[in-house]
Amino acid sequence: MDIRFYNTLHRSKEPFRTRDPGKVAMYVCGPTVYDDAHIGHARAYVAFDVLARFLRFAGFEVTYVRNYTDIDDKVIRRAQEVGTTPGELAQRYIDRYREDMARLRVLEPDVTPRVTDHLDEIVALVRALVDRGHAYLLDDGVYFSVRSYNGYGRLSGRRLDEMMVGARVEVDDRKRDPLDFALWKLAKPDEPSWPSPWGAGRPGWHIECSAMSLKYLGPGFDIHGGGMDLIFPHHENEIAQSVCATGQEFARFWLHNGFVNVNKEKMSKSLGNFFTIRQAAEVVDAEAIRLFLLGTHYRGPVQFDVELSPEGHLVGFPGLVEAERRLAYGYETVRRLARAEAALAGKHAPGALPDALAGAAAGFEEALRAALADDLNHAEALGHLATLQRTANDFLDRAKEHPPAARLAAIRRLREAMAGAARVLGVFEREADEALAEIGTRGLQRAGVTAAELDDAIRRRAEARRAKDFAAADRIRAELLERGIELMDAPGGTEWRVVRG
RNA sequence: GGCGCCGUAGCCAAGUGGUAAGGCAGAGGUCUGCAAAACCUCCAUCAGGGGUUCGAUCCCCCUCGGCGCCUCCA
Structure with a gap:
């Protein structure tokens, strides 16, 4: 390569x-x-x-x-x-x-x-x-010339x-050149030190x-x-x-x-405009931070959006929230594939791979490799991954068009391609159910809704729907949406996601 | 004063000398009790000006705008 x-x-x-x-x-x-x-x-x-x-x-x-x-x-x-x-x-x-x-x-x-x-x-x-x-040697240490x-x-x-x-810092004129720098600093009182031929000090x-x-x-x-x-x-x-x-x-x-960059300015300690990983990880799943950072080529500047209230208080990180949504999308895709495979495995032997999918998977793997080989272009790599994820969902939407054996082969091939990308990029590596559960749990906390409340609302709405009382069902759904939770009626039951916390 | 970076759609962001990935948002559609999710379709001529070239967003020059390093800093 x-x-x-x-x-x-x-x-x-x-x-x-x-x-x-x-x-x-x-x-x-x-x-x-x-x-x-x-x-x-x-x-x-x-x-x-x-x-x-x-x-x-x-x-x-x-x-x-x-x-x-x-x-x-x-x-x-x-x-x-x-x-x-x-x-x-x-x-x-x-x-x-x-x-x-x-x-x-x-x-x-x-x-x-x-x-x-x-x-x-x-x-x-x-x-x-x-x-x-x-x-x-100077009286306070050893300097490089x-x-x-x-x-x-x-x-x-x-x-x-x-x-x-000397433009910003005073020049020490004992040094032979202003840019000479300390190799060894002799210790002042109360400073930790280690012995050396030039006296106790530190590097x-x-x-x-x-x-x-x-x-x-x-x-x-x-x-x-x-x-x-x-x-x-x-x-x-x-x-x-x-x-x-x-x-x-x-x-x-x-x-x-x-x-x-925060608002176009370098994030730095001295400017005081920095946010710690911990602060950000309180707002979104930490993996979303990784996904967000990988979206920009490593040598370019990353725009880190910080939303502030009119009074100047921290409201949120829009870019991270967007990244978390993509994180959930990715894990949902992985989970759909896993479930679809589980439904087929054991009942069918994998058959011939549909040509289109074989091409898509191989093309993806080559594109991923090429992107990273070209000065580690992980941003481009994520673009290819997004395309593969869309391909996977499209396949799952229309899976019935293929016989079970071909379906199983295709699903396995898609999972294999995605797992490879996950290993290299370090995203979507977690067990999908666990990751989604964590993302959901933290979202509920953010929205201030308890799991019990949510379960209860979903149960009440299911009853209303069974009774064909759609007005009542829609009311419950609207109330939850008001609180930041969106309900989705899937074949296997009602699912939910946090849209705003 | 020296060295260097950036300016691509409403926002984020790849990229190539031959008419511009991807994501978010938006519009239309499939599906759905209705929605949502998922999927499909649509949505830019690349800050401005000049030059080189058959052809430049990508190469060169200039202008404008933003930023970084020359102190500690990922």
């Missing part, structure tokens, strides 16, 4: 070639664990989750490393604010982060190293940089002399990712990922210090995801 990715390093799509045949070594910059993850984090880790899933699907043996930055200025400050230790604070947010990722159906990477478990590697790396003359590396700026496309250094930002990626993946690994905002300075610095320390190539492909 011809796979191409957009490589930030060369600003173009390139054929994907791995360091070792059949193997992919990938590293993604993980979160600094001092607060709950927001939708922007969700976007990055969902995108790279799909990347890892796709590469495995494509036959590669993947080693996926995603770190936790569990010690830095923000962790220390927040720990002081809430009166705990940095270690305890970090552990707490790692736990919460794991829960969030699980709800988003982001698979656990193969290795999830923490900075505080890798001080030896970090110190060794800093020592190599000092020994090779790329780092120097950007002028000592002539490749500096290659990733971000910047020249040292053209940057508006600067950037060095940990070099140390951990090199440890688990080695020089020249295949993919390094992260948010666009990390290109400069974080990734630029990683490259500089890694290349200078090892004398070898660092990472081959640099992939960066775009931002999540």
Whole structure:
């Protein structure tokens, strides 16, 4: 399969070639664990989750490393604010982060190293940089000299002399160059510290990712990922210090995801316009967040709609609600197929597949593969999936046109195609009945209707319908609709869904 | 000042040098006691201007508008 990715390093799509045949070594910059993850984090880790899933699907043996930055200025400050230790604070947010990722159906990477478990590697790396003359000592720490590396700026496309250094931050004129950055920060009183040849202290930002990626993946690994905002300075610095320390190539492909925007502006901590995964997952099923994020190509900006009341209070997330509707549609399609198969299995042997369906299923699988192989176009992939789902429902609507044996074969083929897509994209993987029950339950809560109330209303309406008292039946239905619940009379009984909560 | 991104139907959003996926909303239909769901049909010439080309939404230039990075940030 011809796979191409957009490589930030060369600003173009390139054929994907791995360091070792059949193997992919990938590293993604993980979160600094001092607060709950927001939708922007969700976007990055969902995108790279799909990347890892796709590469495995494509036959590669993947080693996926995603770190936790569990010690830095923000962790220390927040720990002081809430009166705990940095270690305890970090552990707490790692736990919460794991829960969030699980709800988003982001698979656990193969290795999830923490900075505080890798001080030896970090110190060794800093020592190599000092020994090779790329780092120097000031009274508060060890600094990397950007002028000592002539490749500096290659990733971000910047020249040292053209940057508006000092425009937003005061320049520390003790440094040889304003862009020199700390490799090792000597500890101030009451700060957590680890021993080093230069004195007790902690790693600067950037060095940990070099140390951990090199440890688990080695020089020249295949993919390094992260948010666009990390290109400069974080990734630029990683490259500089890694290349200078090892004398070898660092990472081959640099992939960066775009931002999540709220009202056209980047969602960020500093702007304060962020929403956590937890907040969003209170409103809709967490899988809907994933589906929503996958609807936009990973490199482009995602518009995250936030509906506010005239007073400025949060009303809802229209885009997520729409995504949840599509989520329910997808699971309903899966369930219809499952039920139809159950009704046929055992009574009939699968026969010949109808030609049209065979073509549709194979065409879908090829289109899905091609979309993802072309710079991970999961948005296009979802478009193909929508078409397949429509094909499936259409087939089920007209299933009687086919003999049972052909029907069974077709249903199985459709399920197979959908399951493959689910595995790669990480959506519609759950057991359909359970997923729909959860979506429904949470919708009822949102609407403020109890299950008992609903059951009672449905029962009363069924009685009225049996008595041919359609006026009464319609009244009950209208009342429920007023409360946000829509009733649907299906062959097997009355079903319901939440249209507004 | 440097580097870069975006502007596709009411909304969200793919995409290609040869007349534009998908979703939501909307209109009409099949089905239904009536509905809903599901399905079918319909619904855009791609911010504006110039250039290259047999032909551009897609390539180049300019203009307008929006945004990002150059501090921490996915």
